[in-house]
Amino acid sequence: MRYVTLNNGVDMPILGFGVYQIPPEETEQAVTDALSAGYRLLDTAAVYHNEEAVGRAIKASGIPREELFVTTKLWVQDPGEDNTKRAFDASLRRLGLDHLDLYLIHQPYGDVYSEWRAMQELHREGRIRAIGVSNFFPDRLIDLIDNHDIPPAVNQIETHPFYQRAADQRFMREHGVQIESWAPLAVGRNNLFTHPALTPLAKAHDKSVAQIVLRWLIQRDVVVIPKSVRPDRMTENLDVFDFTLTEEEMTAVTDLDTGTSLFLDHRDPVIVSQFGKARVED
Numbered sequence: 001m002r003y004v005t006l007n008n009g010v011d012m013p014i015l016g017f018g019v020y021q022i023p024p025e026e027t028e029q030a031v032t033d034a035l036s037a038g039y040r041l042l043d044t045a046a047v048y049h050n051e052e053a054v055g056r057a058i059k060a061s062g063i064p065r066e067e068l069f070v071t072t073k074l075w076v077q078d079p080g081e082d083n084t085k086r087a088f089d090a091s092l093r094r095l096g097l098d099h100l101d102l103y104l105i106h107q108p109y110g111d112v113y114s115e116w117r118a119m120q121e122l123h124r125e126g127r128i129r130a131i132g133v134s135n136f137f138p139d140r141l142i143d144l145i146d147n148h149d150i151p152p153a154v155n156q157i158e159t160h161p162f163y164q165r166a167a168d169q170r171f172m173r174e175h176g177v178q179i180e181s182w183a184p185l186a187v188g189r190n191n192l193f194t195h196p197a198l199t200p201l202a203k204a205h206d207k208s209v210a211q212i213v214l215r216w217l218i219q220r221d222v223v224v225i226p227k228s229v230r231p232d233r234m235t236e237n238l239d240v241f242d243f244t245l246t247e248e249e250m251t252a253v254t255d256l257d258t259g260t261s262l263f264l265d266h267r268d269p270v271i272v273s274q275f276g277k278a279r280v281e282d
Ligand code: NAP
Pocket: 017, 018, 019, 020, 021, 043, 044, 106, 134, 135, 156, 157, 181, 182, 183, 184, 185, 186, 187, 188, 193, 208, 210, 211, 225, 226, 227, 228, 229, 230, 233, 236, 237
């Protein structure tokens, strides 16, 4: 496994396992399979409603806690530090853990200032090793950085061959924020797995298109967290450290950028209002 070193010195695996849209009743098995395959970074969220199942799989695995890197995310809260601390305690309880490796503000909506103040405190108390955000564009990111003591260690954003985020990544790098990709495989959209620009690269390296895409992201120093419920694909997605894409091959993927999301626009007022008003029960 390769690691990236975050802006506070914490090492984070560059490749992990995401559990979005895995139903709670299937998540324990999926995470058990992922840990057996060799994943050590797990990515969940309060809003996925599967933290308890992730926690059961962690416990049953017997893997020492210090070998794991567990991320969960804070859903939009009512204002006030106490609400964030309560949500954090609820996530930890569901996960059966006494600390988190990475806690992210899931969406750039609502009173993110009070959320960040609470997260800074939890970090200082040693209950979270690194704190970060998700779905923040550079304008929101710089606002948070300029007005607080601790800058985010990570920004988890949609990043894949059709929405590459090169300028956003440059901005984040300038400010010491590690980019982490959600939907690294674009959830297979735009015929990713059979795309005519990607299949020749897969053939040339005797790899799958999924492996080419994950390798392309990793060579850009992007942390990736592909999701699969299939053990064969979990193993396949981990097996990306024994080959290197040439500069020319990297460029062939770069040419696929459309510069727009395949899923949702976080700046669309309808989304802002809909997500910003939704609440997750603790
Ligand atoms: P993804 O990882 O890009 O794609 C997952 C899809 O690809 C699943 O349908 C999976 O099917 C399939 N797949 C996986 N490996 C494959 C392979 N080797 N060959 C063919 N198909 C393959 O999408 P994602 O789950 O949306 O994103 C990954 C993680 O990012 C999530 O699980 C979550 O942790 C995080 N995320 C965060 C946010 C956010 O707002 N912060 C938003 C979305 C996602 P099978 O399961 O059937 O194999």
